[in-house]
Amino acid sequence: xxxxxxxxxxxxxxxxxxxxxxxxxxxxxxxxxxxxxxxxxxxxxxxxxxxxxxxxxxxxxxxxxxxxxxxxxxxxxxxxxxxxxxxxxxxxxxxxxxxxxxxxxxxxxxxxxxxxxxxxxxxxxxxxxxxxxxxxxxxxxxxxxxxxxxxxxxxxxxxxxxxxxxxxxxxxxxxxxxxxxxxxxxxxxxxxxxxxxxxxxxxxxxxxxxxxxxxxxxxxxxxxxxxxxxxxxxxx
Amino acid sequence: xxxxxxxxxxxxxxxxxxxxxxxxxxxxxxxxxxxxxxxxxxxxxxxxxxxxxxxxxxxxxxxxxxxxxxxxxxxxxxxxxxxxxxxxxxxxxxxxxxxxxxxxxxxxxxxxxxxxxxxxxxxxxxxxxxxxxxxxxxxxxxxxxxxxxxxxxxxxxxxxxxxxxxxxxxxxxxxxxxxxxxxxxxxxxxxxxxxxxxxxxxxxxxxxxxxxxxxxxxxxxxxxxxxxxxxxxxxx
Numbered sequence: 001x002x003x004x005x006x007x008x009x010x011x012x013x014x015x016x017x018x019x020x021x022x023x024x025x026x027x028x029x030x031x032x033x034x035x036x037x038x039x040x041x042x043x044x045x046x047x048x049x050x051x052x053x054x055x056x057x058x059x060x061x062x063x064x065x066x067x068x069x070x071x072x073x074x075x076x077x078x079x080x081x082x083x084x085x086x087x088x089x090x091x092x093x094x095x096x097x098x099x100x101x102x103x104x105x106x107x108x109x110x111x112x113x114x115x116x117x118x119x120x121x122x123x124x125x126x127x128x129x130x131x132x133x134x135x136x137x138x139x140x141x142x143x144x145x146x147x148x149x150x151x152x153x154x155x156x157x158x159x160x161x162x163x164x165x166x167x168x169x170x171x172x173x174x175x176x177x178x179x180x181x182x183x184x185x186x187x188x189x190x191x192x193x194x195x196x197x198x199x200x201x202x203x204x205x206x207x208x209x210x211x212x213x214x215x216x217x218x219x220x221x222x223x224x225x226x227x228x229x230x231x232x233x234x235x236x
Numbered sequence: 237x238x239x240x241x242x243x244x245x246x247x248x249x250x251x252x253x254x255x256x257x258x259x260x261x262x263x264x265x266x267x268x269x270x271x272x273x274x275x276x277x278x279x280x281x282x283x284x285x286x287x288x289x290x291x292x293x294x295x296x297x298x299x300x301x302x303x304x305x306x307x308x309x310x311x312x313x314x315x316x317x318x319x320x321x322x323x324x325x326x327x328x329x330x331x332x333x334x335x336x337x338x339x340x341x342x343x344x345x346x347x348x349x350x351x352x353x354x355x356x357x358x359x360x361x362x363x364x365x366x367x368x369x370x371x372x373x374x375x376x377x378x379x380x381x382x383x384x385x386x387x388x389x390x391x392x393x394x395x396x397x398x399x400x401x402x403x404x405x406x407x408x409x410x411x412x413x414x415x416x417x418x419x420x421x422x423x424x425x426x427x428x429x430x431x432x433x434x435x436x437x438x439x440x441x442x443x444x445x446x447x448x449x450x451x452x453x454x455x456x457x458x459x460x461x462x463x464x465x466x467x468x469x470x471x472x
Contacts, residue, residue, distance in 0.1 A: 089329075089410055
C-alpha cells in the first residue's frame with residue numbers, strides 16, 4: 001500500500017510544489033495511492049515521519065521523506081514500471097535540475113506570490129507561512145507582493161534554459177515526460193493553485209508545455225482547480 | 237576525415253571554452269581528428285564556415301558550427317560509438333544544462349578573469365577581446381578584474397546544483413563522463429589555461445571532479461599547460 005501526505009488548504013486545495021512532484025511521479029509509475037492532506041501548521045499529523053515536512057510517502061510500512069529521496073526510492077523499488085529518469089545520465093542531470101529549481105527558481109517566484117496563499121489556507125497556516133517567508137526574505141509579504149511584476153519578469157528570464165530545450169522537445173524528458181518535467185511542473189502548479197497572477201506569457205513554449213503536463217494522467221493536474229477557477233465559482 | 241578549428245593563443249595555448257567541449261566530445265567518440273588553431277581576430281582563416289566563431293568541425297567536406305550543434309551532429313553521425321547523452325532524457329537535460337552554463341555560469345566567471353587573457357594572446361587579439369567584454373559588461377577589464385574575488389565567491393555558489401550531483405556521482409553522466417561533463421569542463425579549463433586565479437577551493441567535490449576530467453583520454457586536458465605552469469617555465 002502506498003500513501004502520500006501533502007499540504008491541503010481551504011476548499012481542499014492542494015498547493016504543495018514538492019508534493020506535486022511526488023504525485024505525478026506516482027502516476028508516472030502507474031501506482032495506486034491514497035492521499036492525506038495536512039495543514040501547514042499541523043506538525044502532529046506527520047509526527048510519525050520524524051520530521052516536519054511533506055511530501056511523505058509510506059510504502060508497506062516504510063516511511064520516505066524529501067521529494068528527491070522519494071523519486072529515487074520509487075525508481076529503485078519499481079524498476080519495471082516506466083522510468084522517471086531515463087537511465088544514469090538522466091538521473092544525474094535530473095538531480096542537477098532539481099537543485100537548480102529549488103535554489104534558483106523557487107526563491108525567484110514563490111515569495112512574491114506568497115501573499116496570495118493567505119486566502120487559501122487557515123489563519124494559523126497563513127501566519128506560519130508569513131513568518132517563514134518574511135524571515136527568509138527579510139521583507140514583508142506586502143512588500144514582496146508589490147514587487148511581483150518585476151519578479152515575474154526576472155523569473156521568466158531565468159527559465160531560458162528550459163525554454164530552449166522545449167523549443168526542440170515536447171517535454172524535458174524528450175518526446176515523453178519524466179521526473180524533470182514534474183519538478184518544474186510542481187512550481188508552476190503551486191502558482192496556478194494559489195495565485196491569480198499570470199506567471200507565463202501567452203505564446204511562451206513553456207506555457208504550452210505546462211498545458212501538456214496538466215493533461216497527463218487523465219488530467220490530474222488540471223482537475224485541481226486553479227485560483228481563478230475557485231474565485232469564479234465563489235462569485236457565481 | 238575530421239578537422240576541428242579552435243582558438244590558439246601565444247605559446248600555442250588553447251583556451252576556447254567552447255572548443256574544449258568539442259575536443260572532449262571527439263575523444264569520447266574515439267574519433268581521430270586534426271586541430272587547426274585560429275587567432276581570435278583572424279576571421280579570414282575561418283571565412284569558409286560562413287560565420288566568425290569557433291569551434292568549427294569539418295567532416296568529409298561538411299561544415300558544422302556551434303558547439304551544441306556539433307555535439308548533436310556527432311551523436312547522430314556516430315551512433316555506434318559511446319553515447320554523449322545517454323539517451324533522449326539525457327540529451328534534453330544536457331540541452332538545458334548547456335544553456336544554463338552559457339547564460340548563467342560563463343558570464344559569472346569569464347569577464348572577471350578576462351584581464352588575464354591579454355598576456356596569452358597577441359595584441360590584436362587582446363584588443364578584440366577587450367572591446368567585446370567591455371561593451372558586453374559596460375565596465376573596463378581592470379574594473380572587472382578588481383571585482384574578481386567577489387565574483388568567484390558568487391560563481392562557486394552558483395555551482396551548487398553541480399556540487400550536489402557530484403557529491404553522489406563521479407561524473408555528471410553518473411559513473412562515467414558524458415557531454416554535460418565536457419560543457420562545464422570547458423569553462424574551468426578556460427580559467428586554468430588563461431588565469432592564475434584559484435577558481436575552486438580545495439576540498440570542493442567539483443575540484444576533484446575537474447581533476448578526473450583533466451585525466452580523461454590520456455590526460456588530453458592536463459597536457460594543456462595551465463597558466464601557472466607556463467609562468468613557471470618562463471621563470472625557469
